[in-house]
Amino acid sequence: MTSCPSPLLLQLFSDPSLLPLLLEQIVNGLLVGAFYIVLSLGLSLIFSLGGVVNLAHGAFYAIGAYLAYEAEQRVGFFGAMVISPVLVALIGLAIERLFLKRLYGKDPALGLLFTFGLAMVAEQSLRMIWGTTGLPFSIPDALRGQWMAGDFIYSYYRLTILAVSVFAVLGCWLLLNRTPFGLVVRAGVRDPEMVRALGISLNPALAAIFALGVGLAGLAGVMSAPLAGVQPAMGSEILTATFVVVVIGGLGSFWGVVLAGLLVGVVRGITVFGCPPGAEASMYLLMVLVLLFRPRGLLGERFEKFE
Amino acid sequence: MTLVDRRGALKRGAALAGAAVLPFGVPTLLRAQSETIRLGHITPRTGFLGQAGEQGFRAAALAVEEANAAGGILGRKIELIAEDSVNPATAVNKAQKLIERDKVLCLIGEVSSASALAIAEQAARAKLPFFNTGSNSDALRGQNCNRYLFHIEGSNTMYTKTIGTWQKQKNLIKGARWYFLTADYAFGHDLFRVSSRFLTENGGIVLANDMVPTNTADYSSYILKLRSLKPDYIYLNLAGVDQTTFLKQYREYSLPFPLTGGVMDTISFWAAGLENLSGTWQSLWYHGIANKDAQAFARRFLDKYKLPPDNQAWGDYVGVRIALQSMAETRRTDATSIIQHLEKGATFDLLKDRKGMFRPWDHQLLQEMYVVQVKDKGKSKDKWDIFDVVESVPGAKESLELIQPTQAENPCKMA
Numbered sequence: 001m002t003s004c005p006s007p008l009l010l011q012l013f014s015d016p017s018l019l020p021l022l023l024e025q026i027v028n029g030l031l032v033g034a035f036y037i038v039l040s041l042g043l044s045l046i047f048s049l050g051g052v053v054n055l056a057h058g059a060f061y062a063i064g065a066y067l068a069y070e071a072e073q074r075v076g077f078f079g080a081m082v083i084s085p086v087l088v089a090l091i092g093l094a095i096e097r098l099f100l101k102r103l104y105g106k107d108p109a110l111g112l113l114f115t116f117g118l119a120m121v122a123e124q125s126l127r128m129i130w131g132t133t134g135l136p137f138s139i140p141d142a143l144r145g146q147w148m149a150g151d152f153i154y155s156y157y158r159l160t161i162l163a164v165s166v167f168a169v170l171g172c173w174l175l176l177n178r179t180p181f182g183l184v185v186r187a188g189v190r191d192p193e194m195v196r197a198l199g200i201s202l203n204p205a206l207a208a209i210f211a212l213g214v215g216l217a218g219l220a221g222v223m224s225a226p227l228a229g230v231q232p233a234m235g236s237e238i239l240t241a242t243f244v245v246v247v248i249g250g251l252g253s254f255w256g257v258v259l260a261g262l263l264v265g266v267v268r269g270i271t272v273f274g275c276p277p278g279a280e281a282s283m284y285l286l287m288v289l290v291l292l293f294r295p296r297g298l299l300g301e302r303f304e305k306f307e
Numbered sequence: 308m309t310l311v312d313r314r315g316a317l318k319r320g321a322a323l324a325g326a327a328v329l330p331f332g333v334p335t336l337l338r339a340q341s342e343t344i345r346l347g348h349i350t351p352r353t354g355f356l357g358q359a360g361e362q363g364f365r366a367a368a369l370a371v372e373e374a375n376a377a378g379g380i381l382g383r384k385i386e387l388i389a390e391d392s393v394n395p396a397t398a399v400n401k402a403q404k405l406i407e408r409d410k411v412l413c414l415i416g417e418v419s420s421a422s423a424l425a426i427a428e429q430a431a432r433a434k435l436p437f438f439n440t441g442s443n444s445d446a447l448r449g450q451n452c453n454r455y456l457f458h459i460e461g462s463n464t465m466y467t468k469t470i471g472t473w474q475k476q477k478n479l480i481k482g483a484r485w486y487f488l489t490a491d492y493a494f495g496h497d498l499f500r501v502s503s504r505f506l507t508e509n510g511g512i513v514l515a516n517d518m519v520p521t522n523t524a525d526y527s528s529y530i531l532k533l534r535s536l537k538p539d540y541i542y543l544n545l546a547g548v549d550q551t552t553f554l555k556q557y558r559e560y561s562l563p564f565p566l567t568g569g570v571m572d573t574i575s576f577w578a579a580g581l582e583n584l585s586g587t588w589q590s591l592w593y594h595g596i597a598n599k600d601a602q603a604f605a606r607r608f609l610d611k612y613k614l615p616p617d618n619q620a621w622g623d624y625v626g627v628r629i630a631l632q633s634m635a636e637t638r639r640t641d642a643t644s645i646i647q648h649l650e651k652g653a654t655f656d657l658l659k660d661r662k663g664m665f666r667p668w669d670h671q672l673l674q675e676m677y678v679v680q681v682k683d684k685g686k687s688k689d690k691w692d693i694f695d696v697v698e699s700v701p702g703a704k705e706s707l708e709l710i711q712p713t714q715a716e717n718p719c720k721m722a
Contacts, residue, residue: 003516006515007515008536024531024535025528028528031527032525035525132352132357132358132361133358133361133362134358134551134577135578136577136578136579136580136583136690137580138582139559144559153531155560157559158559226555227524227525227552227556227559228548228551228552229552229555229579231551232353232357233354233355233548238524241524268525268528272528272529272532273528273532276519277491279519279528281520
């Protein structure tokens with residue numbers, strides 16, 4: 001009974017009344033996608049500006065969840081949702097200023113190795129501090145319950161995640177497109193040398209973007225803590241999916257990440273409906289297809305520094 | 308007399324002194340070398356089964372520590388050499404390292420059925436006993452069985468029949484429609500095969516089975532799907548972190564369908580937290596069972612590690628003790644003697660009411676298991692107190708074979 005196509009999918013062809021079930025999966029996929037976006041946006045920003053492939057992105061996500069576990073006991077879940085990402089951003093800032101800034105403009109392999117090592121150090125540190133076993137973390141009472149829209153069911157908690165994600169994405173967009181800081185960042189993404197030639201130092205922007213990027217990962221960690229477990233390996237488990245979203249979206253593209261996140265969420269939902277064993281493989285298949293037809297990703301632009 | 312000679316004399320003296328107290332034959336002890344008895348511990352301590360594996364390692368270390376404190380065995384100290392087997396490929400490398408470089412006398416451990424198969428092949432090639440303490444797949448006891456492989460962990464059939472016997476007795480199976488969620492690797496496939504067979508044989512209906520990739524972070528799609536199927540029961544065949552994630556997200560949707568499943572790992576249930584748990588499950592061992600030795604072990608473990616032992620900790624603890632007891636009773640450390648001893652029906656104290664022994668034809672440890680029910684939140688003493696023990700299966704007067712697969716169900720031909 002490892003059924004692919006699933007009986008449900010076969011039934012759908014003869015019985016159109018099952019169509020709402022598929023629609024429900026698609027809408028749910030958009031919700032799941034919102035979470036992927038928050039996670040991947042930071043990774044994309046850091047790579048676009050600094051050229052650093054941050055293999056420790058998952059580690060910051062895990063740290064976000066663990067800090068939220070601590071903060072939640074003191075200031076409640078909503079407090080944790082603010083404090084934890086800020087702390088993660090500060091940790092990121094310290095690491096960027098102390099180590100990472102020395103690696104900009106060098107062989108990309110150095111940044112890769114550094115963040116790879118960082119991820120391992122972080123994961124082992126989590127084990128040493130909080131233990132190897134998972135920590136219980138439940139949905140806050142205020143967000144328990146479900147909203148019924150006709151026959152569709154949505155948990156309040158997931159709707160909250162959606163709202164926070166939309167807020168975070170819009171905030172980032174405004175920051176990048178409506179502020180002088182954003183102008184420097186966008187210019188730096190396109191042509192860092194020209195920015196420097198104009199007498200503008202990219203260093204503050206690089207530091208700020210790294211902090212922002214890992215802060216977003218921390219936020220995603222807080223949001224996922226009540227849904228998935230809080231455990232040391234959670235970061236390395238999520239990392240690959242994050243990269244896939246960035247690659248599908250196209251390096252350096254803001255809306256590419258948004259589009260790719262939603263797409264991955266929806267495709268996965270449909271696969272669970274129609275061919276469950278392929279659920280995890282679906283995003284990789286999607287990546288292969290996208291790269292076949294658009295080697296720079298869906299909305300990836302042709303930037304000189306990426307070629 | 309040189310220093311080295313003096314030390315050697317001291318050791319021989321100690322061995323003789325030991326011989327006076329212990330009822331072992333003197334010749335063996337005189338031959339007892341100064342070298343330690345090396346046990347190889349191999350289990351995943353990172354990755355999605357890492358939490359259970361780490362508990363197993365702690366328990367194995369505790370068992371060795373206690374044995375050494377009691378004077379070791381055969382006049383020799385015991386040394387535990389531990390390796391992390393993240394996946395089957397790593398498991399092979401680490402098993403080879405333990406066998407060839409560390410010259411261990413036996414291997415103990417493993418949680419993943421896929422890795423256990425790989426390790427079993429290495430152990431058989433080197434002709435060393437391998438005590439499987441955490442891998443459930445029936446295939447390991449059946450088509451992949453071998454002379455050197457012994458199973459302290461329960462098989463998938465044992466887990467299935469434990470909860471199934473109780474369900475049958477409560478008349479929950481006949482005519483009931485079951486939705487299965489199954490881990491998509493060796494263990495899950497095997498468990499689905501035996502659990503769906505048991506349910507359909509007893510009149511249950513398999514509504515659907517979804518194979519879930521390991522490490523799935525989001526179950527909402529599956530939960531929406533099962534909601535539309537309206538099953539009578541949900542049968543969970545997931546392991547490790549996946550168990551925790553599903554339990555939490557299932558609670559999120561407050562659906563009415565009762566949960567049960569083909570396996571229950573206490574560590575995953577602890578991580579989900581009592582408020583996210585529901586249903587009736589089975590356990591190989593639980594720290595809350597009313598048994599004096601079990602309670603004493605739980606206390607020692609708690610004192611040392613600040614959390615109680617789970618079923619995996621029990622497996623590795625008992626595994627080390629069985630290996631050492633066999634060496635002590637045979638007064639030998641070679642594989643042939645140990646295997647003969649185990650196959651001849653040596654009995655072992657398992658921190659349960661009844662003693663256990665290995666079934667000679669498939670090397671499965673015959674033992675009791677338990678039906679457990681999630682506790683009312685108000686009655687829980689601490690965050691680890693999550694179950695009420697309903698009953699032991701088989702019951703006190705029933706044969707331990709009751710929950711075992713028959714030779715026809717899971718044939719094993721040992722080479």
